[in-house]
Amino acid sequence: MKCWAKNVSPCCDTQSREHYISKGLFSDKNIYVENAPFLGGVSKEIGKASLTRNCLCKKHNERLSIYDExxxxxxxxxxxxxxxxxxxxxxxxRKFSLHTKSINNDRFNRWFIKTYLGLVEFFRYDSAIDNDELAKLVYSETSIKHYLHIEVAMAMQEDVQIKESVSLAPLEKNEKTIGMQVELYGIRLNGVFSDRPEYVQKPIKIKFNEHKQGPSCLVKFV
Incomplete structure (x- = not known):
């Protein structure tokens, strides 16, 4: 049985296949994958249903769907x-009503960490935080928002192209992997992990402003 959550709680007897990246992020059946380490570094079009690996048991995998959502x-x-x-x-x-979309910060953090754990073996350096400790955060019964510092890593006036694309890369320091950069639908996020609740940050807010009328839409983490 291959399961990165095996030290969190006992596994079941059924191996399960986990997608490298949540398949629901893409509407097409096939997606173009570029420089993927799990494909040997090649770039090719592949069915998203094939972008899976045996890294979780069925019991632990089934508990992650809410974070994919x-x-x-x-x-x-x-x-x-x-x-x-x-x-x-x-x-x-002259002015627009502000439309707001709310994202559950804790669930998104767990998605961020579980995606990292599915890819960590392909990164150049070992994790600065023990992978078992990160796995425990994913399945924790209490909030983990202070264990992960996520910030928008976009330059002022940077052009944003919102489309169904996802890019991932490790964040490295002193020959250790300390977190991950995720560019999801054109918005780049940097996430740094901790094994203790040390991060206190203002919730992320992504604003869409019209040139004349001001704020039009807001995506906020709550």
Whole structure:
């Protein structure tokens, strides 16, 4: 049995296949994968149903679906805000009502860590935080928001192209992997892990502003 959560609680007897990246983030059956280490570094179009590996037992895998759903909700929220912005762009209205989409911060954090654990063996350096400790955070019964510091890593005025794409890369320091960078639907996030509750941060807010009318849509983590 291959399961990165084996030290969290006893596994069941059934091996399960876990997607490297939540398949619901992509609407097409096939996706283009570029420089993927799990494909030997090649770039190719592949069916998203094939982008899986044996790294969890069935019991532990089934408990993760709610976190996949939160990441999908986040992606759809970004797309909604973009579509609303494009619709309003040529409006003559003086001011718009602000549309708000809320993301569950704790669930998204767990999705972030579980995605990392599915890829960590392909990174150049070992984790600065023990992988078993990270696995325990994913399945913790209490909030883990202070164990992960996530921030938007975008430059001012940087062009954003919101589309169904995901890019992942390790964050490294002193020859250790300290976290992961995730660019999901055009918005780049840096997440750094801790094995103790040391991070206190303001919730992330991603604002969509119209040139004349001001704020149009807001994606916020709560």
């Amino acid at each position: 939160e990441a999908i909700h986040y992606g759809k929220s970004l797309k909604y805000c973009l579509e609303l912005s494009l619709k309003r762009r040529n409006s003559n209205a």
